Amino acid sequence: xxxxxxxxxxxxxxxxxxxxxxxxxxxxxxxxxxxxxxxxxxxxxxxxxxxxxxxxxxxxxxxxxxxxxxxxxxxxxxxxxxxxxxxxxxxxxxxxxxxxxxxxxxxxxxxxxxxxxxxxxx
Numbered sequence: 327x328x329x330x331x332x333x334x335x336x337x338x339x340x341x342x343x344x345x346x347x348x349x350x351x352x353x354x355x356x357x358x359x360x361x362x363x364x365x366x367x368x369x370x371x372x373x374x375x376x377x378x379x380x381x382x383x384x385x386x387x388x389x390x391x392x393x394x395x396x397x398x399x400x401x402x403x404x405x406x407x408x409x410x411x412x413x414x415x416x417x418x419x420x421x422x423x424x425x426x427x428x429x430x431x432x433x434x435x436x437x438x439x440x441x442x443x444x445x446x447x448x
Contacts, residue, residue: 338426344375347426350433351375354422357437365444367395378422380440381414391418395447402443408436 338344355373358380362368369383369392382392382399396418403410411421422436 343426346428347375350428350430351378353430353433354378354437357434358440361437361441361444364441367392367444367447373422376422376424376426376428379414380420380422382418382420391416393418396420398447399440399443402446403439406439406443408439 351374354376355371355378358368358371358378362371362380366386367382367384368380369386369389370379370381372379372381382396384390384392384395391414393416396412400410400412400420411423413419413421424432424436
């Protein structure tokens with residue numbers, strides 16, 4: 327098993343997959359932060375690489391979780407062909423965890439769908 331794991335790591339390094347995850351993750355985070363300035367529903371954007379959380383809140387000052395809107399945004403994303411998770415202690419954090427080989431073009435499509443989903447929820 328160790329040989330298989332080491333071979334897997336070698337391929338990931340040769341194909342620069344960790345570098346890609348950091349680069350595309352920065353694109354996602356920047357675009358999500360832009361959306362946070364546009365939508366009051368986004369309370370916080372956090373993450374590293376391609377593991378990103380977007381916390382939805384009813385009020386940015388009180389940080390009251392927007393649980394119902396979180397479900398609606400996730401459903402809207404599904405309608406647009408993109409699967410995202412939901413988590414957090416209040417179940418109001420949308421989890422974006424795409425494959426490590428995601429391209430910038432694909433990341434931009436995800437954010438465009440996220441923008442449309444947020445607009446449809448209000």
